[in-house]
Amino acid sequence: MPTAVAGPEIERLIQLLARLPGLGPRSARRAALHLIKKRELLMAPLASALQTAMEKIEICKTCGNIDTQNPCTVCTDARRDQSIIVVVADVADLWALERAHAVNARYHVLGGTLSPLDGVGPQDLAIDALISRAHEPQVKELILALNATVDGQTTAHYITELLHEANVKVTRLAHGVPVGGELDYLDEGTLSAAIKQRTLF
Numbered sequence: 001m002p003t004a005v006a007g008p009e010i011e012r013l014i015q016l017l018a019r020l021p022g023l024g025p026r027s028a029r030r031a032a033l034h035l036i037k038k039r040e041l042l043m044a045p046l047a048s049a050l051q052t053a054m055e056k057i058e059i060c061k062t063c064g065n066i067d068t069q070n071p072c073t074v075c076t077d078a079r080r081d082q083s084i085i086v087v088v089a090d091v092a093d094l095w096a097l098e099r100a101h102a103v104n105a106r107y108h109v110l111g112g113t114l115s116p117l118d119g120v121g122p123q124d125l126a127i128d129a130l131i132s133r134a135h136e137p138q139v140k141e142l143i144l145a146l147n148a149t150v151d152g153q154t155t156a157h158y159i160t161e162l163l164h165e166a167n168v169k170v171t172r173l174a175h176g177v178p179v180g181g182e183l184d185y186l187d188e189g190t191l192s193a194a195i196k197q198r199t200l201f
């Protein structure tokens with residue numbers, strides 16, 4: 001076992017920071033040291049922001065988004081197109097689409113994708129809630145913004161089947177050449193999807 005270089009309080013801080021995604025033990029030590037050096041400027045406001053967020057964060061009862069109000073800011077925003085629901089696997093995907101200003105609609109967070117290998121079935125995801133939202137009269141289109149992976153596409157097919165009866169258009173994201181992408185660097189799957197889904201110039 002390596003010798004501790006600091007007291008248990010600091011070691012605990014390092015251990016907790018090391019559990020964050022993208023931070024290993026080495027960067028956790030650097031982050032902890034940085035926080036300690038910037039105690040007043042950074043550590044104190046961070047501690048208080050963590051505390052406040054922990055107390056106030058809720059999961060939106062309508063869409064599954066994370067926010068400090070319920071229903072969330074997105075659901076209560078009247079300027080959004082009420083006829084479109086963008087279906088995402090995770091809140092991270094919702095945030096990514098919002099950062100890109102990709103669509104001015106409402107969302108539905110599934111909480112993952114179907115994955116028989118990992119034991120994730122329909123009952124583990126917010127699929128029932130999505131189906132009932134899809135039947136609301138103002139909803140005309142569901143955009144399935146799911147990963148282009150086997151699990152993502154399995155989930156998309158499953159949802160599409162369930163919506164056979166509903167009076168909504170079900171669309172999915174285009175697959176193809178990324179913006180700024182060079183053809184020579186693309187894998188065969190992406191290239192053949194791009195050719196199959198070519199559009200009129």
Ligand SMILES: [Zn+2]
Pocket residue numbers: 060061062063064065071072073074075076
């Ligand atoms: Zn919401």
